[in-house]
Amino acid sequence: MTDFIFQAPTKIVFGKGTENQVGQLCKEQGATKVLVHFGGQSAKKSGLLDRVCASLEKAGLPYVTLGGVVPNPRLSLVYEGIELCRKEGVDFLLPVGGGSVIDSAKAIGYGLANDFDVWDLYDHKHTATACAPIGAVLTLAAAGSEMSDSSVITKEEGGIKRGYNSDLCRCKFAVMNPELTYTLPPYQTACGATDIMMHVMERYLVNEDTMTLTDSMSEALIRTVMENASILLKEPENYKARAEIMWASSLAHNGLMNCGGPKGDWACHQLEHELGGMFDVAHGAGLAAVWGSWARYVYQEKPQRFAQFANRIFGIACQGDPKETALKGIEAMEEFYRSIGMPVNVRELGCELTEEQIATLAEKCCFGGRTIGQFRVLRQEDIREIYRMAKG
């Protein structure tokens, strides 16, 4: 096991109607003018945006609004947000939405607090020294951005999707009302569950010693998400199941699940980032589409780890060759993905990959000559092969 630093200071306010506390929560953080940042029309139509604004008004807090965040949030809107906040004297960012909206707010926060082009962070040319304070009203359980140190932004020019991690952008608070996720369609619910599980699996399926406590809590989280994702496909308004998944989204990605282990593998996230940049697919579905191919390409580096996964998650008996158990576990995971309507290859994701596109994806994935992955370090030729396997 390895040394670690863990700090996840976000104040979680979890339960029904908690969005009505948001004005008070912003005030406690010293906000004097707030940017209410959101996505499409659903937050307006559902009345959520009205409730949030009413709460700010009740707390005596002026605000401006900026909607229009899309999945794979765009750099152009981030620039627009920075300009608006500067013009309006905004000192607190309040994203109302899922990971895309929170990530967009994080990028705006970085832009406001640093004097260089914010894309330079995502392009890894600069390091952030500060970030404007952020509080989140979560409406989608998936990315875990409400408690995490990460954000992912897409630059339209060239379809480049990049992440930047720093404790500076951790939300001061997150308001989590599971009822706000009732209207999420089954496909999006399944995408969210897949993303949550993958945040843990990226940290769990690693080729280095880990802590038993972290491993066993990770297994508990994955099993809980699987159980409740299946419930939600039949009962989308099951409060408890929505709550289990929502809380899991935060714990999966706040750092708790890699205490004592390496920082994670993250190859599947990188593989999906390129797909997302090229095809604008749903993140969770993209992850499911590449995971099995990645797993089959790398598992032989340490089949015992995949065998443990098979045993603890699916109850597959560990007997004989661990490679066999490992492969059974990979199949069981794909079977689960199918059961919740997730693709297990890129064709099922709705994209027909050409050999030329595969070469482009692999090349972009290795920008600056980097490798990806930890379980097995992957170079450009490995990545091409995984995309070929995942083509379907």
Add this chain to the structure above:
Amino acid sequence: MTDFIFQAPTKIVFGKGTENQVGQLCKEQGATKVLVHFGGQSAKKSGLLDRVCASLEKAGLPYVTLGGVVPNPRLSLVYEGIELCRKEGVDFLLPVGGGSVIDSAKAIGYGLANDFDVWDLYDHKHTATACAPIGAVLTLAAAGSEMSDSSVITKEEGGIKRGYNSDLCRCKFAVMNPELTYTLPPYQTACGATDIMMHVMERYLVNEDTMTLTDSMSEALIRTVMENASILLKEPENYKARAEIMWASSLAHNGLMNCGGPKGDWACHQLEHELGGMFDVAHGAGLAAVWGSWARYVYQEKPQRFAQFANRIFGIACQGDPKETALKGIEAMEEFYRSIGMPVNVRELGCELTEEQIATLAEKCCFGGRTIGQFRVLRQEDIREIYRMAKG
């Protein structure tokens, strides 16, 4: 399940040699003069105190020291600490020790930041409005005070042991080097493991709906502590086992393990507090000595919950009457306590309880007419009966 607020902002710096970072960590928190607070001679003899002071000196931070904290930390030393800090202009408290030392520092912190007698907090006559900032160097895995909102102080006059909980006292950072716990004798190691498990069991064995995610992480934590406590009795210098237990101590009591459930039962802690006040026994051993009697007195209120505990912790099959499964689980837990050298009644703890003492303990436990417990609400006559059952 119930709504919840969760915030555990303590920065954890975990690993070998981390005590040498403590000066820098204090400085990051804005400290200008530090109280190094500790217990007996072991921190001096081991050289730990020298390393801590050298780190403060390297960071250019002046400090004063105050040793002498004992298990069941005393109010008189807290008063002494407050006076010393006021005289010396201390603005940051650095306990170097286990839960007793950290709790003593928390009480000093409350005393420094409030203008009433600090005992009034523990006597529940006042509410704290502030607490001086605290960072901890942990040398004992047990109480979880390094990440929790609680502290427990004993007033010598009358042997009254009382707790006070508030987010204000949460440590700004905690430095956790598992190697510092190598020299802990087997009995103290077992006491610590018992305390850690009990912090989770107090939250788990409740008579109200909980979250599956919290339940399953709690089970993971209890099983991990059991496994590693057994290892440590044979291999006291097993780094990984020390690390598992140390990290478990923080997660058991930082609030994570009752998200979505009630605040916990806590009757066993209250029963032990009175024993600790009267006999000055080791906290963990006192908990083990009363738990089985408490469990047998209350389990029929909701035997399914104890049956789940039996099944998930000990693999006892849930078939037939859940009461039978529940009782098997209680027996299995006592058997585990015995296996690590913990008492399962008060006689084994080394105290012969008289009927008069039982009456006194029960009376003090119900000060101000309060009841204790949540799984089953316990009145004075119930408490007397549990002490009688636990007498041995």
